[in-house]
Amino acid sequence: MTISDRSFITAHDVARAAGVSQSAVSRAFTPGASVAPDTRARIMDAATRLGYRPNLLARSLISGRSNIVGVGVGDLSNPFFVETLQLLSRTLDEAGLRLLLFPAEAQGGGEPSINEILHYRLDALVLLSVGLSSGLAEECRKAQVPVVLYNRTTQDHAASSVIGDNGIGARTIAAHLLAGDHRRMAFIAGADGSSTNMQREKAFFGYLAEQGATAPLRAAGDYRTEVATAATRQLLAGQDRPDAIFCANDNMAIAAINVARHEFGLDVGREISIVGYDDVAMAAWPAFSLTSYAQPAQRMVDEVLRLILALRDDPDRHEDVVVDGGLVVRGSSRTIRPR
Amino acid sequence: MTISDRSFITAHDVARAAGVSQSAVSRAFTPGASVAPDTRARIMDAATRLGYRPNLLARSLISGRSNIVGVGVGDLSNPFFVETLQLLSRTLDEAGLRLLLFPAEAQGGGEPSINEILHYRLDALVLLSVGLSSGLAEECRKAQVPVVLYNRTTQDHAASSVIGDNGIGARTIAAHLLAGDHRRMAFIAGADGSSTNMQREKAFFGYLAEQGATAPLRAAGDYRTEVATAATRQLLAGQDRPDAIFCANDNMAIAAINVARHEFGLDVGREISIVGYDDVAMAAWPAFSLTSYAQPAQRMVDEVLRLILALRDDPDRHEDVVVDGGLVVRGSSRTIRPR
DNA sequence: CTGAAAGCGCTAACAG
DNA sequence: CTGTTAGCGCTTTCAG
Numbered sequence: 001m002t003i004s005d006r007s008f009i010t011a012h013d014v015a016r017a018a019g020v021s022q023s024a025v026s027r028a029f030t031p032g033a034s035v036a037p038d039t040r041a042r043i044m045d046a047a048t049r050l051g052y053r054p055n056l057l058a059r060s061l062i063s064g065r066s067n068i069v070g071v072g073v074g075d076l077s078n079p080f081f082v083e084t085l086q087l088l089s090r091t092l093d094e095a096g097l098r099l100l101l102f103p104a105e106a107q108g109g110g111e112p113s114i115n116e117i118l119h120y121r122l123d124a125l126v127l128l129s130v131g132l133s134s135g136l137a138e139e140c141r142k143a144q145v146p147v148v149l150y151n152r153t154t155q156d157h158a159a160s161s162v163i164g165d166n167g168i169g170a171r172t173i174a175a176h177l178l179a180g181d182h183r184r185m186a187f188i189a190g191a192d193g194s195s196t197n198m199q200r201e202k203a204f205f206g207y208l209a210e211q212g213a214t215a216p217l218r219a220a221g222d223y224r225t226e227v228a229t230a231a232t233r234q235l236l237a238g239q240d241r242p243d244a245i246f247c248a249n250d251n252m253a254i255a256a257i258n259v260a261r262h263e264f265g266l267d268v269g270r271e272i273s274i275v276g277y278d279d280v281a282m283a284a285w286p287a288f289s290l291t292s293y294a295q296p297a298q299r300m301v302d303e304v305l306r307l308i309l310a311l312r313d314d315p316d317r318h319e320d321v322v323v324d325g326g327l328v329v330r331g332s333s334r335t336i337r338p339r
Numbered sequence: 340m341t342i343s344d345r346s347f348i349t350a351h352d353v354a355r356a357a358g359v360s361q362s363a364v365s366r367a368f369t370p371g372a373s374v375a376p377d378t379r380a381r382i383m384d385a386a387t388r389l390g391y392r393p394n395l396l397a398r399s400l401i402s403g404r405s406n407i408v409g410v411g412v413g414d415l416s417n418p419f420f421v422e423t424l425q426l427l428s429r430t431l432d433e434a435g436l437r438l439l440l441f442p443a444e445a446q447g448g449g450e451p452s453i454n455e456i457l458h459y460r461l462d463a464l465v466l467l468s469v470g471l472s473s474g475l476a477e478e479c480r481k482a483q484v485p486v487v488l489y490n491r492t493t494q495d496h497a498a499s500s501v502i503g504d505n506g507i508g509a510r511t512i513a514a515h516l517l518a519g520d521h522r523r524m525a526f527i528a529g530a531d532g533s534s535t536n537m538q539r540e541k542a543f544f545g546y547l548a549e550q551g552a553t554a555p556l557r558a559a560g561d562y563r564t565e566v567a568t569a570a571t572r573q574l575l576a577g578q579d580r581p582d583a584i585f586c587a588n589d590n591m592a593i594a595a596i597n598v599a600r601h602e603f604g605l606d607v608g609r610e611i612s613i614v615g616y617d618d619v620a621m622a623a624w625p626a627f628s629l630t631s632y633a634q635p636a637q638r639m640v641d642e643v644l645r646l647i648l649a650l651r652d653d654p655d656r657h658e659d660v661v662v663d664g665g666l667v668v669r670g671s672s673r674t675i676r677p678r
Numbered sequence: 679c680t681g682a683a684a685g686c687g688c689t690a691a692c693a694g
Numbered sequence: 695c696t697g698t699t700a701g702c703g704c705t706t707t708c709a710g
Contacts, residue, residue: 008403008460008483011688021697026689036695051481055406056458057396058687062702064347066396071440076425077620086415089442093452098459101410101440103428113432120396120437121347142390144347174558279414286601287626349703360681367706375679397703515690 025316026053029054060121069097069308070145072104078223078251079280081128081298084150087128087301095305097123100132104130112149115304123231124308126150128222131193146311149302153195153293153320160311162303163323166196167212169293170203170328173246173275176251176291178211180273180334182244188231188256190223190248197223197248199276204246217242220250228252232259236266243272244333250276250283250292257288257332273333279325299323349389357385368393385670387579399460408436408647409456409464409484411443414563416589419636420467427465434644436462443469457482458544463647465489468562470532471498485650487643488632492534492659499650501642501660508632511666512585513546515630519612519673521583524555527570527595529562529587536587538564541618543585546639556581560591561675567591571598575605576585582611583672588617589622589631591597596627596671612672637660 009026018025020043027033028043035043046052060066069092074084085101092099100120102113104127114136117125122145129151137158140147147159154161177185187204190197201218208216217238219231228247232255235242245260247253253276260266260274269289270276276283279294303321311317329335348366355555356363359382366372367382371466374382385391399405400480408431417421424440431438439459441452443466453475456464461484468490476497486498487603493500516524540557547555556577558570567586571594574581584599586592592615599613607613610626616623642660650656655671668674 008687012687020686023689023698024696025419026687027696030689034695051478053458053482055400055460055687057399057460058702059689060396060702061394061400061687061704062689064702073428076421082415082421085440086442089412089440093455096455098456099440100407101424101428101438103425103432116435117437119392120595121394121396139390143392172710258625285597287597347703351703362682362705363680365703366680369705373679376680394703397686398705399686400688400703401705403686667704 008055009050011052012053014043014047014050014052017050018043025055045283061229064121065312066121066124067097068100068120068122070100070102070114070120070122072114072117072127072130074104074128074130075224076243077225078129078249079282080151080250080278080295083280084128084297084301085300088128088304091298091301091305095309097210097308115139118145123312124148126308127152127159129194129196134158144315146308146315146317148307148311150300150304151196154193157318160307160317160319160321162300162307162323163196164300165297165322165324167203168279169295169325169327170200171207173277173293174204174207174211176327176329176333176335177244177246177273177275178208178213180244180336182273183214183288184240184242185213185244186219186235186242186245187216188219188221188228188235188245188247188252190221190252190320192220192222194223200310215262216246221248223249223251224299225255228255229259232256236260236264236272241272244275245272246275248277250278250280252276253290253292253332254282254288269331269334272329275333279328283328283330291296291330291333292328294325294328296323346435347394348389348633350391350393353382353386353389353391356389357382365393367467373428396462403460404462404498404651406460407439407461409439409441409453409461411441411453411456411466411469413443413462413467413469416564417468417562417588418621419490419590419617419634422619423636423640425642426637428538430640430644434648436647447581449453450540454478455551457484462651463487465643465647466491466498468531468533468535468637473497483654485654485656487650488648489639489643490535496533496657499646499656499660500657501639501646501662501674503634504536504661504663505535506542508616508634508664508666509539509542509585510546512616512632513543513550515666515668515672515674516583516585516612517547517550518612519583519675521581521612522553523579523581524552524583524585525558525574525581526555527558527567527574527584527586527591528562529560529591531559533562555585557575560587562588562590564590564594567594568598571595572602575599575603575611580611581615584611585614587616589617589619589629591615592629592631592671593621593627596629614672622667622669630664630669631666631670632666636662
């Protein structure tokens with residue numbers, strides 16, 4: 001005895017109620033269309049009375065444009081992507097675009113569900129810190145859905161991207177740590193395949209080498225808390241304990257602070273400096289007071305929107321946008337030489 | 340010179356390529372339909388070759404069911420909702436449902452964008468910690484979109500809901516604090532109109548009154564960091580400083596810990612006890628070690644899915660689901676009387 | 679098992 | 695300005 005029969009109110013119903021043709025109703029709901037003021041009024045009246053609203057699925061079917069943007073997120077335990085997602089949802093909303101969220105594995109790009117997603121005529125696909133496998137890129141190309149990578153790039157021109165200037169960021173951090181007279185540095189890396197990590201790592205090590213500094217230790221990481229926690233333990237328990245750790249993102253840096261302070265009893269900012277990347281809101285909390293290289297999420301999101309709109313008109317366009325940030329020095333790193 | 344002309348591959352194209360009718364193609368992609376094995380094979384072959392995928396917008400237009408669930412989120416700075424959102428995205432995905440995310444104001448339910456959302460034939464609308472105004476409820480009813488409230492309820496039967504047992508939770512916390520021999524308690528409230536806060540507050544004050552304890556101080560809050568920070572400052576700077584603070588959620592409790600420890604130099608867990616609600620992942624971090632009443636997000640999300648599926652078949656159904664949780668005692672609250 | 683034909687709800691030329 | 699007429703891409707009878 002299911003009542004799954006939802007009979008929606010259609011433009012026809014409104015037309016009948018208002019004594020006009022169905023296409024008149026359509027026009028009344030189309031911004032630029034020509035309808036006599038009082039006809040429109042009569043239609044609108046009937047419409048609100050009946051609770052009518054145009055079926056956007058039907059509209060999309062005709063226009064070939066859904067006004068829906070797919071957004072794939074991997075790990076929401078990283079606050080930077082949560083902050084981005086919040087900004088993105090607002091920004092897309094204001095632009096009249098809908099956000100179809102789907103879970104994507106950090107590595108593969110969420111192959112299974114993404115294939116489902118492509119069945120909707122998405123205006124674009126945005127991947128937040130999720131890699132784009134070549135197979136997936138091919139699927140998107142076939143489905144004619146342009147892809148925008150956020151905080152990542154890809155070598156082949158399979159997708160446009162919006163990233164921060166990781167080279168400048170990592171070098172700035174290296175210079176900051178050198179200025180603080182740190183002698184034994186360490187780097188906790190991000191996910192192995194990610195362009196972002198490669199860029200940050202390369203610039204960090206490169207700059208230190210240029211300056212004739214001792215090569216830093218390196219610990220594998222994946223941007224997430226657990227691995228970073230283990231990596232920090234290992235670094236701090238080792239023979240020559242580093243006096244500075246640069247973590248490839250804030251999420252890991254906060255984990256590192258927790259370990260250094262609560263497990264090793266270190267005075268972070270004096271006995272050891274810890275620096276992150278992103279400048280998430282939490283970094284400013286007194287509990288962490290984390291020095292970090294800020295990535296301007298809102299500006300990056302604005303660029304994403306701009307790209308989406310551009311790609312709607314020209315799907316074959318390719319653009320790699322780089323947004324710059326800035327170092328925010330806080331208590332977790334010392335600026336001057338000790339003693 | 341825009342090339343906005345995305346010519347998608349349709350079932351017709353596949354039909355021509357496979358030498359069958361268009362309806363045969365449709366059948367080949369319909370689970371229960373009757374197609375000869377080799378016909379289907381020929382069709383599938385042509386389909387993959389051409390990169391065809393059924394247009395779900397067209398399908399939804401016919402079935403009257405979009406397989407899309409709208410999800411409104413207010414403040415993503417509250418980790419509990421981030422954790423929930425992550426679980427929800429996975430859970431819906433596995434059930435073959437799409438998640439249309441939209442920003443909703445914590446109070447009103449995001450009137451403007453929600454009205455846009457309703458234009459898609461949503462299977463359901465889930466509101467994460469967002470109130471449902473009566474006007475909005477009416478809109479949803481008219482649009483025949485069933486609403487599920489998460490972590491909130493509403494008096495009128497305008498929507499179904501999934502909540503934790505706030506009464507038991509708050510009483511358990513009160514009992515815990517009494518056992519720790521706290522004499523001067525305080526409560527930092529959640530958003531004023533929210534059912535969740537009312538339930539927690541009422542149970543907390545009620546239990547203490549029953550036990551003959553001194554009535555706690557009360558500070559206004561809104562579940563978010565900023566107000567909680569200010570409220571804590573005021574409480575701790577006051578004449579008779581409380582020796583225990585119960586915050587209506589973890590997000591505020593963590594803010595309270597930050598203030599107590601870093602601004603007032605208090606030893607949290609000895610000089611003052613601070614307790615939260617939700618048991619978000621961060622509560623377990625050594626930096627906070629927050630005692631909290633756990634809400635089982637996954638189970639709550641499972642209930643949301645169950646409700647959605649039930650409501651698809653019977654939109655008029657109404658159900659208020661209550662899921663129970665449990666107290667997790669950590670270092671931020673003392674268990675035994677001091678000294 | 680398969681093709682032809684009739685829509686789902688809407689937009690977009692066309693004539694009037 | 696307005697009604698009529700074709701479809702958008704797909705599912706679904708209905709004959710064969």
